[in-house]
Amino acid sequence: MAVAVAVVTDRWDGLLLAPRLVTLDGDAGYGLIDDGALAWRDGVFVHVGRRDALPGAPEALAAQVIEVDGCVTPGLIDCHTHLVFAGERAGEFEQRLQGASYEAIAQAGGGIVSSVRAVRAADEDTLLAQSLVRARALLGDGATTLEIKSGYGLDFDNERKMLRVARRIGEMLGITVRTTFLGAHALPPEFAGRADAYIDAVCDWLPRLYAEGLVDAVDAFAETIGFSPAQTRRVFETARRLGLPVKLHADQLSDGAGAALVAEFGGLSADHVEHTSASGVAAMAAAGTVAVLLPGAFHVLRETRLPPLDAFRAAGVAMAVATDCNPGTSPLLSLRQGMQLACTHFRLTPEDALRGATVHAARALGLHDRGRLVVGQRADFACWRISHPAELGYWLGGSLLAMACAAGRRLI
Numbered sequence: 001m002a003v004a005v006a007v008v009t010d011r012w013d014g015l016l017l018a019p020r021l022v023t024l025d026g027d028a029g030y031g032l033i034d035d036g037a038l039a040w041r042d043g044v045f046v047h048v049g050r051r052d053a054l055p056g057a058p059e060a061l062a063a064q065v066i067e068v069d070g071c072v073t074p075g076l077i078d079c080h081t082h083l084v085f086a087g088e089r090a091g092e093f094e095q096r097l098q099g100a101s102y103e104a105i106a107q108a109g110g111g112i113v114s115s116v117r118a119v120r121a122a123d124e125d126t127l128l129a130q131s132l133v134r135a136r137a138l139l140g141d142g143a144t145t146l147e148i149k150s151g152y153g154l155d156f157d158n159e160r161k162m163l164r165v166a167r168r169i170g171e172m173l174g175i176t177v178r179t180t181f182l183g184a185h186a187l188p189p190e191f192a193g194r195a196d197a198y199i200d201a202v203c204d205w206l207p208r209l210y211a212e213g214l215v216d217a218v219d220a221f222a223e224t225i226g227f228s229p230a231q232t233r234r235v236f237e238t239a240r241r242l243g244l245p246v247k248l249h250a251d252q253l254s255d256g257a258g259a260a261l262v263a264e265f266g267g268l269s270a271d272h273v274e275h276t277s278a279s280g281v282a283a284m285a286a287a288g289t290v291a292v293l294l295p296g297a298f299h300v301l302r303e304t305r306l307p308p309l310d311a312f313r314a315a316g317v318a319m320a321v322a323t324d325c326n327p328g329t330s331p332l333l334s335l336r337q338g339m340q341l342a343c344t345h346f347r348l349t350p351e352d353a354l355r356g357a358t359v360h361a362a363r364a365l366g367l368h369d370r371g372r373l374v375v376g377q378r379a380d381f382a383c384w385r386i387s388h389p390a391e392l393g394y395w396l397g398g399s400l401l402a403m404a405c406a407a408g409r410r411l412i
């Protein structure tokens with residue numbers, strides 16, 4: 001009797017058998033295990049290896065045995081999204097196709113501020129319903145962790161509403177959502193000509209939102225059409241007093257020394273970074289700040305200036321890849337598609353793109369418990385109808401995801 005009880009309690013919750021595991025174990029390579037077996041208990045991997053090395057018959061080892069075709073990767077981690085918003089901005093896209101620039105549209109009262117009007121007009125449940133569609137689309141192509149920013153509310157109640165919606169998405173979908181406060185995204189019309197006073201307000205809201213458990217990190221848009229280095233610094237100092245990590249929309253449209261600034265604060269990531277200078281790269285390397293590449297915005301804005309990819313590589317700066325899912329510059333609803341764009345536009349290898357959307361993306365969020373198929377990590381994984389992992393950076397579109405789990409629980 002005692003032996004029987006021991007066997008039952010030792011059983012794994014789940015065991016997945018697959019032709020190919022893409023573990024990403026180690027610093028380089030896919031970490032392939034062919035004819036693999038992956039097991040978890042209490043939401044954490046407890047066995048990763050070859051099927052023929054299992055210590056017994058699969059059915060005796062686990063409460064649930066699943067056999068899939070294709071490749072299994074760590075669940076994708078989308079470390080930069082603005083997916084909570086209302087409405088869309090397809091009209092602006094048309095204007096840009098006719099020659100208007102992103103900056104000119106913003107200066108004329110469109111751009112981010114037009115999404116602010118839509119978010120303010122939507123009640124929390126409406127905002128949730130519209131945003132859930134996008135979160136589900138990202139999950140439907142392999143994401144199992146999402147970062148979601150505020151930044152279309154730009155007043156206390158509406159920033160709070162956005163962050164509450166982000167938290168509710170995590171609860172409803174059964175995934176980790178990391179929330180980022182981006183109050184310093186744009187100047188709302190009621191503060192026109194008073195950017196410093198607006199930053200005072202942002203620095204006042206942040207501790208209150210944090211006290212409600214709504215903030216995991218802090219971001220800002222440091223740009224000529226955003227906020228100055230001095231204003232960004234004040235936001236970061238407020239974050240530091242609260243012990244909150246920072247990240248930054250840095251050097252997207254011009255070199256504003258944003259990468260060096262966020263590195264100075266030991267930031268998790270500098271994002272976009274198309275115009276980052278050599279000194280910015282060096283500062284990021286010294287601080288361990290991840291470069292988050294956002295090829296969707298690059299693609300949609302028809303940018304030509306590439307991030308300093310070789311300099312990042314030479315300096316050992318980790319490069320993550322994310323969707324930047326937002327209504328203005330990157331209406332991108334698939335991180336796998338983002339990986340393809342990173343390969344095409346930035347010449348990342350498919351392996352680098354996959355590491356960028358898993359291992360390095362986890363780091364860009366300060367999460368150390370996921371990103372690889374390794375014993376002890378969270379059982380977040382995605383099963384794909386492909387025979388080689390390079391296909392994830394290769395196919396455009398299609399329906400490749402067969403199954404996905406977060407902490408061992410089935411999402412798809």
Ligand code: NIG
Nearest residue numbers: 112221297324326327328329
């Ligand atoms: O990451 N650059 C600032 N923020 C977003 C765009 C937001 C918008 O246009 O709505 C970005 O590209």
Ligand code: FE
Nearest residue numbers: 080082249324
């Ligand atoms: Fe962004």
